[in-house]
Amino acid sequence: MIALPPPKAETLAHRDEIIAALRAIVPGEGTISEPIRLKPYETDGLSAYRQPPLAVVLPTSTEQVAAVMRYCHAQGIRVVPRGAGTSLSGGALPLADAVVIGLMRMNRILEVDFEDRLAVVEAGVTNLGITRAVEHEGFFYAPDPSSQLACMIGGNVNMNSGGAHCLKYGVTANNLLGLKFVTPEGEVVEVGGGHLDAVGYDWLGLMTGSEGQLGIITEVTVRILRGPEGARAMLAAFKGTEIAGQAVDAIIGSGIIPVALEFMDRPCIHACEAFAHAGYPLDAEAMLIIEVEGSLQEQDDLLARIKEICQRFDPISLKVATSTEESVAIWKGRKGAFGAVGRISPDYLCMDGTIPTGELPHVLKRIGEMSEQYGLKVANVFHAGDGNLHPLIMFDANDPESFRKAETFGADILKLCVEVGGCLTGEHGVGVEKRDLMPVQFAPHELAQQRKIKSAFDPGWLLNPHKVFPLESAAR
Amino acid sequence: MKLIAPASEAELAAVVAAAAAAREPLAIEGNGSKRGLLRPVQAAGTLSTRNLSGITLYRPTELVIAAWAGTPLAEIEAAVAEKGQMIAPEPPDTGALFGTDAPSTIGGIVAANLSGPRRISAGAIRDHVLGIRFVNGAGEVVRSGGRVLKNVTGLDLCKLLTGSHGTLGIITEVTLKVLPRPETAATLAVRVPDLTAGVRVLSAGLGSPFGVTGAALLPEGPTALLRLEDFAPSVSYRADRLTGTLEAFGPVELIQGEASADLWRRVRDAAPLHAAPEEAIWRVSVRPSAGPGVAASLPEARTLLDWGGGLVWVAGPATQAMHERVVAAATAARGTFLLFRAPEPLRATVAVVPEEPPGLAAIAARVKAALDPAGIFNPGRLRAGA
Numbered sequence: 051m052i053a054l055p056p057p058k059a060e061t062l063a064h065r066d067e068i069i070a071a072l073r074a075i076v077p078g079e080g081t082i083s084e085p086i087r088l089k090p091y092e093t094d095g096l097s098a099y100r101q102p103p104l105a106v107v108l109p110t111s112t113e114q115v116a117a118v119m120r121y122c123h124a125q126g127i128r129v130v131p132r133g134a135g136t137s138l139s140g141g142a143l144p145l146a147d148a149v150v151i152g153l154m155r156m157n158r159i160l161e162v163d164f165e166d167r168l169a170v171v172e173a174g175v176t177n178l179g180i181t182r183a184v185e186h187e188g189f190f191y192a193p194d195p196s197s198q199l200a201c202m203i204g205g206n207v208n209m210n211s212g213g214a215h216c217l218k219y220g221v222t223a224n225n226l227l228g229l230k231f232v233t234p235e236g237e238v239v240e241v242g243g244g245h246l247d248a249v250g251y252d253w254l255g256l257m258t259g260s261e262g263q264l265g266i267i268t269e270v271t272v273r274i275l276r277g278p279e280g281a282r283a284m285l286a287a288f289k290g291t292e293i294a295g296q297a298v299d300a301i302i303g304s305g306i307i308p309v310a311l312e313f314m315d316r317p318c319i320h321a322c323e324a325f326a327h328a329g330y331p332l333d334a335e336a337m338l339i340i341e342v343e344g345s346l347q348e349q350d351d352l353l354a355r356i357k358e359i360c361q362r363f364d365p366i367s368l369k370v371a372t373s374t375e376e377s378v379a380i381w382k383g384r385k386g387a388f389g390a391v392g393r394i395s396p397d398y399l400c401m402d403g404t405i406p407t408g409e410l411p412h413v414l415k416r417i418g419e420m421s422e423q424y425g426l427k428v429a430n431v432f433h434a435g436d437g438n439l440h441p442l443i444m445f446d447a448n449d450p451e452s453f454r455k456a457e458t459f460g461a462d463i464l465k466l467c468v469e470v471g472g473c474l475t476g477e478h479g480v481g482v483e484k485r486d487l488m489p490v491q492f493a494p495h496e497l498a499q500q501r502k503i504k505s506a507f508d509p510g511w512l513l514n515p516h517k518v519f520p521l522e523s524a525a526r
Numbered sequence: 527m528k529l530i531a532p533a534s535e536a537e538l539a540a541v542v543a544a545a546a547a548a549r550e551p552l553a554i555e556g557n558g559s560k561r562g563l564l565r566p567v568q569a570a571g572t573l574s575t576r577n578l579s580g581i582t583l584y585r586p587t588e589l590v591i592a593a594w595a596g597t598p599l600a601e602i603e604a605a606v607a608e609k610g611q612m613i614a615p616e617p618p619d620t621g622a623l624f625g626t627d628a629p630s631t632i633g634g635i636v637a638a639n640l641s642g643p644r645r646i647s648a649g650a651i652r653d654h655v656l657g658i659r660f661v662n663g664a665g666e667v668v669r670s671g672g673r674v675l676k677n678v679t680g681l682d683l684c685k686l687l688t689g690s691h692g693t694l695g696i697i698t699e700v701t702l703k704v705l706p707r708p709e710t711a712a713t714l715a716v717r718v719p720d721l722t723a724g725v726r727v728l729s730a731g732l733g734s735p736f737g738v739t740g741a742a743l744l745p746e747g748p749t750a751l752l753r754l755e756d757f758a759p760s761v762s763y764r765a766d767r768l769t770g771t772l773e774a775f776g777p778v779e780l781i782q783g784e785a786s787a788d789l790w791r792r793v794r795d796a797a798p799l800h801a802a803p804e805e806a807i808w809r810v811s812v813r814p815s816a817g818p819g820v821a822a823s824l825p826e827a828r829t830l831l832d833w834g835g836g837l838v839w840v841a842g843p844a845t846q847a848m849h850e851r852v853v854a855a856a857t858a859a860r861g862t863f864l865l866f867r868a869p870e871p872l873r874a875t876v877a878v879v880p881e882e883p884p885g886l887a888a889i890a891a892r893v894k895a896a897l898d899p900a901g902i903f904n905p906g907r908l909r910a911g912a
Contacts, residue, residue, distance in 0.1 A: 165729045166813045166836075188735070210678045221676065223685070224653045237885035244813035245836055247639065247650050248862040249879045250908060251694075251890060255652060255685025259678045279735045299587035305610055305706035305757075345767075348760050355757075404674040407588050436675035437588070476676035484679075491679055492669075499668050499897070500681045506892035518680065 052099060052140075052482050054516050057147035061104065061127050068127060069105050072149065075117045080155070082106040091150050094135040094142035095197070096483055098453065103130065103144035108152045112230060112238055112268040115151060119266065120236030122149055128512050129234075131262040133174065133205030136197040138400055139481025141209060141261055145516055151266055153204050159183045160269070168227055168244055170271045173204025177211075180272060189274045192219035195477070196388070204267045210259030212477035217435035218309040218343075219275070221477070223258040228271035231257060234264075234508040243271060256503075261479050262514045264507040278343035281309060283377040284353055284370040286360040287334035291315060292411040294336035297363040298434045299408070301340070301356055308356070310341040311435035312384055315414060318391075318429035318442075322383035325390030330383055331367045338434065339384055341377070387431050388442070395427065395444030397453075401460050403467030404476035407437045416466055417441055424459045426452070438476035439467065465490050480518045488520055527553075528571040534578070535594075535659070535667060535698045541573060542696065543665025546900040554692030554904050556596055556631030560638055562624040563866065564691060565873050567907050575633050578698055581605055583673065590656060590673050592701040595633025602632055602702075612707040614648035615641035618794045623867055625803060633697045639689030642794035643740040643753070646732065646833050648705065652688040657701035660687055662694075663898030673701045686893075692904045694897040708755035712765050713740075713781040713789055716750045716772055721818035724750040725835035727775045729814065732834050734771060736764040742793040743817075743831035750775075753790060798830050799841040806844035806868040808852045811837055812861030823855045836861075844868050849876045856880075879908055 061068070065083075073081040082088060083105045092102040104127075109115045122129050128148040135142045144150050156172035159179070163169070164187050169180055177198040180191040194213035195201055201211070207229065212221040219225070228242030241253040248254075257264055288294040298311065314322065314330075314337045323330040330337060338360075342352040353370050360368055371377040383390070391398050405413050414430060421428045427444045441463055445456035464474045464484065468491050474484050488497060501519055505511070532538040545552050551569040555561065557576050578594040581602065585591075586609040593602055599617065606612055617635045621627055636658070641650040648654075657671035660683075670683035687695055714731075718724040721743060727750035728741040740753030752768065754761045769778045781789060792798065799807060810820055817835035821827070827842035842848045849865060849872065856863035857880075865878040882890045894901070 163813070163815075164733060165815050167729075167732060168813075189733075210682070212676055216676065220649060220653065221678075223682070224649050233885060233889060239883050239885040241883055241886070243860055243862075244816075245811040245861045246645065246833060247641065247652075247689075247811055249639075249689070249809075249864040250882070251893070252639070252652060252685045252689050253883070253886065255682055255688070258685070259682050263681070276733050276735050278737075302589065302706075303587045305709065307706060344760060345763060348763060351757065351759050404672075404676050406585065406590075406674060408585065433676070438676045471672070472674050473672050473677045473679045475679050476674070477678060479678055480680065488680065495666050496668050496670075497680075499662060499666070500683070502896035503681055503683070503686070503893055506896045507889055509892075 053521055054101060054145055055521060057145065058126070061147040065104060068125070071121055072105055072107050072118065075121065076107045076109050076114050080108045080110065091132065091144060091152070094137045094140060096138055096140040096481070098447070099140050099143050099482060101144050101146060103148050103150045104146065106150040106152055108155045110155045112232065115266050115268050116232045116236050116238050118149065118151060119232050119234065122512060123235050123510070126510060126512065128515060130514055131266050133202035134176070134200045136201040136205065137209065137479065137481055138402070139475065139479045139483040141479050141481040141517065143482050153202065153268070156268060164189065166244055167274050168271055169274050170269060171203055172269055173267050174202050177201050177203060177206055184274050188277050190277050191272055192225050192275055193222045203270050203272065207258055207267050207270055208260060208262050209479040212438065214310045214312065214433065217311055217433070218307055223255060225273050226254060226258060226270065227273055229254055229257055229267055230269035231265040231267045234510070234513045261481065261518050263504050263518055279345045280349060281341055281343045281377065282349045282353065282371050283339055283341040283380040284356065284368065285380050286338045286340065286368050287331040287366040288336045288363060289366060291336045291414045293363050294338060295407070295410045297338065297360050300359045300362065302435065304355065304359060306352060306355060308340045308435065309343045310339065311433070312339040313432035313434035314384065315430040317427065318387060318431055321390040321394055321429050322387050325393055326383040326386045328379055328383035334366050339380055384431070391429050391442045391444060397445055397447040399443045399445065399456050399460050401441045401443065401463050402475050402478040403439050403464045403472055404437045405439055405467050405470050405472035407434060409470040413439065413466060413470060417463055420459055420462055424455050426456055426459055437472065461487060482517050485517060486520050529574060530571060531574040531577045535661070538573070538575070538578065538696065538698065539661045539665045539667055542661050542663065545902050546663055546665060549900050549902065551902045551905045554696050556634040557628040559626055559628040559630045560620060560624065560634055563638065564878050564907050565910065566870050567904050569905065573696065575631065575696065575698065582699065586611060589675065589704050590701060591704050592673060592699060593632050594699050595697045596631050598629040599632050599635055600629055606704050607707065610707050611704045613654065613702060614644055614705045615651050615654060616644045616794055617651060618642050618796070622795060622797070622800050623807060632700055636688050636700050637690065637692050637697055643742060643790055643832055646741060647737070647739040652685055654703045655684045655688050655700060656703050658684050658687055658697055659699040660695035660697045663900055663902060667698070668695070671701065675703060691907050693907055694894065694903065696903070710758040710761045711753060711755045711786050712761050713786040714752045714765060714768055714772060715779040715781055716776050717747045718750050718776065721748055721821055721831065723775065724748050724831070725814055725818055727772060728752065728834045730771055731768060734768060736768050740790055740793070741834040743835065745798055745828060745830060751789060751793070753786070793830070793832055796830055796839045799828060799839055802841065804844065805841045806848065806872065807866045808840040809837065809864045809866045810840060810852065810856045810861055812856065812859040816859040816861065820855045820859050824851060844872050846872065846876055877909065
């Protein structure tokens with residue numbers, strides 16, 4: 051278990067009083083304090099870490115969030131924000147003396163404006179819920195993290211979530227226009243709005259990806275886009291990871307930006323094929339799934355160009371979907387990758403580093419060596435266009451030694467990502483999981499600079515104080 | 527005024543540390559091409575990044591380029607063009623507007639977050655900054671971001687520094703995302719009765735599945751322009767389909783090749799507003815559908831609408847009264863404004879950008895102090911006394 055800051059005795063001693071005060075702000079079912087009902091809030095998508103909070107409040111308005119924040123600020127009580135709890139980095143992990151503010155009841159779509167191509171939604175609307183609200187006019191909200199059915203837009207903003215299609219459409223930060231949030235001192239602030247690019251400090255950009263360190267996001271204005279006429283996928287399998295990497299370089303170098311460009315290594319291909327029977331070539335060392343968009347004739351033109359490029363790299367097989375059904379079949383294995391790995395191993399850790407794409411063969415070779423050294427299997431999926439690598443490390447959670455080794459193996463992979471010019475996390479966030487690795491990527495004075503900005507928003511370090519920054523350096 | 531232009535980042539950091547110790551304010555610039563932007567800075571010395579120049583990394587297949595802040599934008603654009611790539615937000619050339627031939631540096635473009643017509647489809651400069659190095663007010667070299675396309679490690683100081691106009695730190699190196707330069711471009715032009723009808727044309731284009739990468743309204747006509755960029759077969763197909771959609775609004779003219787490129791350079795640089803150098807120029811950003819209303823409420827001004835109607839370039843008398851009317855129009859439309867060009871006395875008198883949002887003023891002051899504790903960077907550039 052990762053170290054958490056010691057609970058404030060003062061807060062724990064006044065538990066009943068605090069809960070009564072919270073109940074006065076968020077009445078009825080909106081304030082939760084019974085231990086059995088706190089249980090669902092003790093963890094998130096990184097379920098190895100668990101800690102029940104002091105209490106949970108489920109406000110229904112920005113005003114309620116502000117009142118809770120003002121109260122907690124006045125009393126010096128720690129606060130942890132939570133959306134759907136799908137974080138893979140422990141982003142929603144509570145503290146024993148913290149009040150969790152859950153945004154899931156703030157789930158209204160406040161405005162949809164097709165002419166100006168935007169939607170204003172509360173933080174607890176799910177990612178897919180936005181698309182559902184606009185798709186009848188052919189529009190969609192572009193970032194598509196794999197948890198999009200459950201994850202909420204407030205959490206997406208806090209983690210700057212990506213997805214399989216961000217090579218073309220960008221990540222959350224590139225698809226936002228405005229935010230309403232509550233500061234740690236309980237002030238309601240609006241930044242941005244329906245327009246682009248306010249002159250002055252980019253508060254919208256700073257808040258995005260701030261992992262709940264700077265404020266509680268309650269409303270989000272997102273850009274919505276008109277969807278393409280259609281999309282189609284192809285599959286290309288190669289004899290080696292290096293040559294597959296060269297094919298990726300050649301595709302990008304030719305001026306084509308596919309909407310998705312996914313890479314799977316041999317263990318991943320085998321796991322997915324056993325699970326999904328998608329017809330993946332089992333003799334390949336590496337496989338690409340490449341998706342393009344446009345009208346049928348545009349798809350044909352692009353897929354022909356990509357196929358021609360792939361043919362230069364001695365492919366084992368090339369399969370271009372001729373229908374939507376065939377595209378779905380090609381994606382089926384990749385989309386089930388996590389489930390597929392879950393089937394062959396009782397537990398796995400999903401890592402999330404980013405590397406310069408040219409370093410892929412070197413990094414995969416080193417990960418293979420580490421896998422042997424730790425005696426743990428690993429399967430790699432990789433957003434090849436943008437360098438975001440997801441090694442899935444398989445272990446047995448019932449064996450503490452196996453879990454410890456898996457964590458060390460994961461940390462070694464992330465250190466390698468930084469060493470080759472990449473970073474610790476491409477889309478999952480630092481959370482608690484990678485908190486103690488931050489000094490690998492940042493010098494002490496660089497972390498201090500970030501902490502000073504955190505302090506400017508949250509002088510008392512009451513908001514999520516156990517995340518992003520190593521504990522020993524967290525206290526101002 | 528004393529000009530210091532260090533030849534290395536370390537030397538620049540030492541100059542800052544000394545100025546901080548002495549509490550001597552510094553004006554920060556590259557080549558000074560945008561000295562006419564925002565408020566005049568009260569500082570005895572100017573610190574320039576112009577001698578920190580050169581491309582430090584370019585990996586076309588990884589879509590990434592890095593350069594020292596003082597590198598001329600033109601040098602970077604030439605280097606990426608050679609590999610068939612581009613800086614997608616197409617930052618404007620402001621030389622004619624500010625009456626200078628000093629070349630824009632990449633550091634200045636990032637510090638001003640200036641983006642052109644492609645902003646609506648490809649994102650702003652701030653969306654393409656992958657990493658920066660900057661010198662903070664304590665004279666420390668700080669890195670944020672990196673050289674990869676996807677990175678959420680720690681607070682995003684790249685976003686905070688981009689568009690901060692040298693008031694939070696001196697950007698010394700930037701790493702940018704680059705994209706393939708489209709093989710072909712074409713423009714569809716529709717003569718419209720008024721700006722409101724024009725924005726309807728632009729919205730029809732931007733709400734279509736055809737990937738419009740530019741949507742502007744030229745004052746002559748007025749004329750609605752929609753740009754398509756991609757491989758030739760795609761552009762030709764989409765131009766046909768989009769023409770079919772737009773014919774409901776009036777006859778559609780197809781403009782190709784150099785004529786199309788020239789149109790978008792004129793939009794990018796707000797060339798239709800260059801005629802009267804004595805006039806002030808504002809940039810107002812609102813919801814696209816509110817753009818025509820902003821223009822209509824300023825009948826004595828000449829306007830050019832970009833970003834689907836959401837960016838209103840305004841040229842008019844350089845007076846305080848006119849400024850107040852532009853601000854009122856932007857505020858009524860719940861948008862934002864920037865007094866882009868004006869004689870120094872006007873710039874020194876009025877608020878050239880909106881105040882910080884209510885509730886954020888104290889935090890903004892603390893953020894400034896967190897980066898520039900001695901308050902030496904570009905005092906008064908964005909707002910009086912800040």
